[in-house]
Amino acid sequence: MSSKPFNPAATIRDVAEQAGVSVMTVSNVLRGRGRVGEETRRRVLDAIEQQGYRPNLTARALVEGKAPTLALMLSCITNPFYPEFTLAANLAALKHERHLLVCNTDHESDGGTSFLEQVAGSLSDGVLVANHGNLPIEELKRLQARGVPVAISVWELPDEPPDIPCVTFDSKGAARLAVEHLIELGHRRIGAIIGSAKKGIHRGRYAGYREVMREAKIRSVAADERFIVDSFEAGYEAAGDLLASRPDLTAIFVSNDLPALGVLNAAADLGYSIPEDLSVVSITDILPARQCRPGLTTVAIPTAELAEKGIGLLVELMAGRASNSAVVHTSAPRLIVRGSTRQVGK
Amino acid sequence: MSSKPFNPAATIRDVAEQAGVSVMTVSNVLRGRGRVGEETRRRVLDAIEQQGYRPNLTARALVEGKAPTLALMLSCITNPFYPEFTLAANLAALKHERHLLVCNTDHESDGGTSFLEQVAGSLSDGVLVANHGNLPIEELKRLQARGVPVAISVWELPDEPPDIPCVTFDSKGAARLAVEHLIELGHRRIGAIIGSAKKGIHRGRYAGYREVMREAKIRSVAADERFIVDSFEAGYEAAGDLLASRPDLTAIFVSNDLPALGVLNAAADLGYSIPEDLSVVSITDILPARQCRPGLTTVAIPTAELAEKGIGLLVELMAGRASNSAVVHTSAPRLIVRGSTRQVGK
DNA sequence: CTGAAAGCGCTAACAC
DNA sequence: GTGTTAGCGCTTTCAG
Numbered sequence: 001m002s003s004k005p006f007n008p009a010a011t012i013r014d015v016a017e018q019a020g021v022s023v024m025t026v027s028n029v030l031r032g033r034g035r036v037g038e039e040t041r042r043r044v045l046d047a048i049e050q051q052g053y054r055p056n057l058t059a060r061a062l063v064e065g066k067a068p069t070l071a072l073m074l075s076c077i078t079n080p081f082y083p084e085f086t087l088a089a090n091l092a093a094l095k096h097e098r099h100l101l102v103c104n105t106d107h108e109s110d111g112g113t114s115f116l117e118q119v120a121g122s123l124s125d126g127v128l129v130a131n132h133g134n135l136p137i138e139e140l141k142r143l144q145a146r147g148v149p150v151a152i153s154v155w156e157l158p159d160e161p162p163d164i165p166c167v168t169f170d171s172k173g174a175a176r177l178a179v180e181h182l183i184e185l186g187h188r189r190i191g192a193i194i195g196s197a198k199k200g201i202h203r204g205r206y207a208g209y210r211e212v213m214r215e216a217k218i219r220s221v222a223a224d225e226r227f228i229v230d231s232f233e234a235g236y237e238a239a240g241d242l243l244a245s246r247p248d249l250t251a252i253f254v255s256n257d258l259p260a261l262g263v264l265n266a267a268a269d270l271g272y273s274i275p276e277d278l279s280v281v282s283i284t285d286i287l288p289a290r291q292c293r294p295g296l297t298t299v300a301i302p303t304a305e306l307a308e309k310g311i312g313l314l315v316e317l318m319a320g321r322a323s324n325s326a327v328v329h330t331s332a333p334r335l336i337v338r339g340s341t342r343q344v345g346k
Numbered sequence: 347m348s349s350k351p352f353n354p355a356a357t358i359r360d361v362a363e364q365a366g367v368s369v370m371t372v373s374n375v376l377r378g379r380g381r382v383g384e385e386t387r388r389r390v391l392d393a394i395e396q397q398g399y400r401p402n403l404t405a406r407a408l409v410e411g412k413a414p415t416l417a418l419m420l421s422c423i424t425n426p427f428y429p430e431f432t433l434a435a436n437l438a439a440l441k442h443e444r445h446l447l448v449c450n451t452d453h454e455s456d457g458g459t460s461f462l463e464q465v466a467g468s469l470s471d472g473v474l475v476a477n478h479g480n481l482p483i484e485e486l487k488r489l490q491a492r493g494v495p496v497a498i499s500v501w502e503l504p505d506e507p508p509d510i511p512c513v514t515f516d517s518k519g520a521a522r523l524a525v526e527h528l529i530e531l532g533h534r535r536i537g538a539i540i541g542s543a544k545k546g547i548h549r550g551r552y553a554g555y556r557e558v559m560r561e562a563k564i565r566s567v568a569a570d571e572r573f574i575v576d577s578f579e580a581g582y583e584a585a586g587d588l589l590a591s592r593p594d595l596t597a598i599f600v601s602n603d604l605p606a607l608g609v610l611n612a613a614a615d616l617g618y619s620i621p622e623d624l625s626v627v628s629i630t631d632i633l634p635a636r637q638c639r640p641g642l643t644t645v646a647i648p649t650a651e652l653a654e655k656g657i658g659l660l661v662e663l664m665a666g667r668a669s670n671s672a673v674v675h676t677s678a679p680r681l682i683v684r685g686s687t688r689q690v691g692k
Numbered sequence: 693c694t695g696a697a698a699g700c701g702c703t704a705a706c707a708c
Numbered sequence: 709g710t711g712t713t714a715g716c717g718c719t720t721t722c723a724g
Binding site for chain 1: 355400405415422423429433436445447448450464493607608614633637638
Binding site: 368369371380407410411 | 693694695696701702
């Protein structure tokens with residue numbers, strides 16, 4: 001019962017001692033479990049206050065066999081898609097009383113394998129992986145086999161799920177909306193810049209583009225298409241290249257906002273006025289798409305929802321309530337018309 | 347020596363058993379400590395491989411009394427300044443074998459206090475706080491008194507350090523470079539949009555602006571100045587307001603890129619051509635500043651360096667090698683001329 | 693060079 | 709209502 005006024009490294013035992021109770025009782029009042037007398041409760045609370053005691057989450061995690069964190073793997077947080085995604089994932093994790101550990105795979109020499117190796121199932125209970133077209137699927141399956149909950153989000157193809165639980169969105173539908181918008185504005189000479197290989201991650205988007213072009217009876221030729229890396233710079237270069245070889249294009253469909261921003265910049269540098277000389281539409285709706293002039297017309301995908309549902313799926317998985325073949329769908333993409341598109345010839 | 351082919355939940359004890367050695371030996375080979383015979387070593391490694399054993403970081407952290415993570419507090423990851431900062435902090439932390447836990451204080455009802463309460467000194471050994479002008483300094487000091495290493499980065503005023511170890515940059519010098527650039531281009535009617543209260547976080551930047559104006563013998567009046575919230579939207583509005591009341595301004599100095607982007611957009615919407623009708627210069631050099639047209643002329647601050655040195659300072663603090671009054675300086679800001687500024691009247 | 697014992701701070705059973 | 713006994717998975721003494 002000695003009054004130790006303040007103890008920077010107070011443990012639950014110190015508190016128990018000062019309050020004249022057992023460790024168990026302190027643990028109970030701390031977490032509102034078990035039954036504790038009102039009087040005892042107060043004494044314990046006082047002791048906690050005085051000593052400045054705070055429970056050690058590491059110790060708690062060890063004994064409970066569960067970690068207070070979830071891991072998020074993404075390519076690179078500086079890609080403007082991810083901040084919004086990460087924030088939503090973080091908030092969702094917090095709702096489940098978990099903190100978020102993020103891994104930028106682009107900057108890990110092994111693509112994040114060692115991160116998974118260390119963190120998954122040890123520091124973190126589960127792993128949410130944001131799809132970027134080059135996932136170490138085998139590695140993820142190995143983890144899964146080991147009993148670590150693993151989920152993928154931003155999966156592009158609802159009809160071709162991976163062998164791992166995932167959250168998808170309708171990428172083909174998104175592309176359709178974008179290209180239909182161009183068609184409705186009267187465009188016929190439409191180029192395409194795709195942020196992956198032809199059969200790569202954006203193949204659903206590419207399929208949507210092809211489909212609408214076919215329906216509109218427009219014969220699209222390979223010369224009107226470019227397959228590039230999904231970056232601002234690659235978009236910039238591809239636009240220059242495409243416009244040089246097909247100067248009569250009136251519109252360009254870009255499979256992603258980031259390269260589309262590059263296209264906008266290239267067009268400006270080449271002396272094109274947008275949207276007077278060229279319409280540009282893409283997919284995603286990242287923040288810079290609305291913070292530039294002209295604003296980028298784009299098809300918004302449910303970024304925050306993809307993140308939230310990803311965390312939700314992970315939590316269900318951890319609780320044994322979701323199966324390994326779960327496929328979670330998200331809201332339909334929606335067209336957002338801004339200044340980068342216009343009626344052809346106007 | 348029974349061969350358990352694969353054990354998803356293998357512990358160090360399982361490995362020891364299979365290898366026919368003691369737990370200690372396994373721990374030693376695992377971390378290259380102590381002396382272990384080559385033959386024994388191999389047996390242990392084989393057992394680890396077969397069982398798919400991976401050490402439990404939580405348990406290790408508990409017994410070592412140190413956590414494998416560091417915490418980073420920032421206002422919101424969707425502010426384009428932070429992705430770059432966070433990435434650099436993350437990479438620096440990794441070099442010290444720590445993962446990073448990030449807290450978006452804007453979205454915590456208590457500004458992150460409960461995050462600190464839970465995480466600091468328990469899940470994470472130390473905390474790096476990115477300054478945003480409204481820091482819970484008292485809370486941080488309390489943590490510090492408790493023995494938790496705490497450091498602040500992006501401190502604006504090298505000459506007025508807080509009572510907490512910090513990493514600073516020369517904000518006044520940055521503003522000077524920006525405004526001097528305007529003066530050199532012949533501008534005299536220069537407005538200012540400051541992303542804080544007059545005596546708020548950007549007061550160093552404001553002071554730099556005033557200083558250069560005075561040196562150039564330009565009488566700046568309050569009507570040419572706006573003090574706003576540090577956001578794109580506030581910048582947009584302030585520009586409209588300022589331009590309406592002072593239509594003869596030829597240039598605007600904005601204290602931060604984010605509101606400057608808003609200014610660029612507002613100017614475009616109001617029919618101003620930039621830089622023909624109006625020059626805009628600001629401070630920071632966030633990614634969107636170079637991914638928009640016209641590109642934003644700005645003074646780059648050493649963002650990555652601020653993050654790296656922040657983590658470095660934290661690590662020094664943890665090792666007891668840095669004092670609580672440490673002030674770490676960073677490289678001088680540099681002017682980056684892009685398309686948003688031009689010789690007056692041209 | 694290797695092993696046995698102790699314990700990090702906490703919680704889950706079960707007693708009383 | 710409250711206390712006692714174990715033990716989470718690991719590392720650190722200290723013996724051999």
